[in-house]
Amino acid sequence: MEKVIDAKTFQLACQENGISVSEQQLEQLQKYMDLLLEWNEKMNLTAITKPEEIWSKHFLDSILPFKDCHLVSFCDVGSGAGFPCLPLKIVFPQWDCTMIEPLQKRCRFLEHVIDTLQLEKIRVINARAEDVAKEHRELFDCISARAVARLSILLELCAPLCKVNGKMIFLKGKSGLEELQEAREALKILQIRFDREETVQIEEAAHINLYFTKEKKTSKKYPRPYGQIKKKPLGG
Numbered sequence: 001m002e003k004v005i006d007a008k009t010f011q012l013a014c015q016e017n018g019i020s021v022s023e024q025q026l027e028q029l030q031k032y033m034d035l036l037l038e039w040n041e042k043m044n045l046t047a048i049t050k051p052e053e054i055w056s057k058h059f060l061d062s063i064l065p066f067k068d069c070h071l072v073s074f075c076d077v078g079s080g081a082g083f084p085c086l087p088l089k090i091v092f093p094q095w096d097c098t099m100i101e102p103l104q105k106r107c108r109f110l111e112h113v114i115d116t117l118q119l120e121k122i123r124v125i126n127a128r129a130e131d132v133a134k135e136h137r138e139l140f141d142c143i144s145a146r147a148v149a150r151l152s153i154l155l156e157l158c159a160p161l162c163k164v165n166g167k168m169i170f171l172k173g174k175s176g177l178e179e180l181q182e183a184r185e186a187l188k189i190l191q192i193r194f195d196r197e198e199t200v201q202i203e204e205a206a207h208i209n210l211y212f213t214k215e216k217k218t219s220k221k222y223p224r225p226y227g228q229i230k231k232k233p234l235g236g
């Protein structure tokens with residue numbers, strides 16, 4: 001893959017992976033980048049501030065793991081400044097998207113991007129995933145999270161939100177495989193099948209994407225309160 005440094009090389013990299021990105025979608029991504037950099041001066045949204053790094057480490061990194069997904073409803077847990085959900089929504093506008101983010105300031109930013117880009121079929125829930133999951137169960141075809149928690153914790157937060165036979169896709173750094181080993185017991189308890197891992201080299205860093213299928217309905221026991229999950233992750 002050519003080094004991704006601007007809109008054109010980003011578009012080519014997507015094309016090589018079977019994803020077509022139109023000029024209008026590139027403009028929307030550029031606008032999102034402008035808003036991210038503008039708001040980042042007032043609040044902590046991202047440590048990545050060079051445009052060429054945003055194209056690769058935020059946009060491409062968010063989109064490539066989902067290149068084979070054909071979805072109806074998608075939920076991003078711990079969206080922060082919108083990754084991976086917003087680049088996905090721009091490139092796959094037919095998806096119905098939900099972002100769950102507990103920090104109100106970040107939610108305000110996410111709402112502002114949605115309004116400015118006039119995105120439809122997308123919403124922000126200002127809450128923690130474990131609180132949403134108490135009420136709203138088995139709702140989404142696919143749940144994802146990037147840089148939110150270790151895998152055994154994420155599985156407990158996300159499984160209740162996912163439909164039976166739905167997918168869970170977690171974007172991990174180099175600790176991904178070690179986290180997978182650590183989460184073996186949690187997978188058994190929550191009846192989640194590990195499907196595959198995919199390692200993607202984004203510039204100097206290896207990114208490990210982990211793919212799962214939820215096989216059975218999640219017991220009402222989960223998720224436990226966050227304090228308990230953190231203190232004693234399932235199987236830990």
Ligand SMILES: C[S@@+](CC[C@H](N)C(=O)[O-])C[C@H]1O[C@@H](n2cnc3c(N)ncnc32)[C@H](O)[C@@H]1O
Nearest residue numbers: 077078079080083101102103128129146147148
């Ligand atoms: C390091 S940021 C990553 C943001 C984004 N996913 C990304 O990759 O750039 C982690 C985000 O997860 C959110 N978060 C932490 N615990 C959470 C929970 N229990 N439920 C939902 N979001 C959570 C935080 O508020 C924060 O915005």
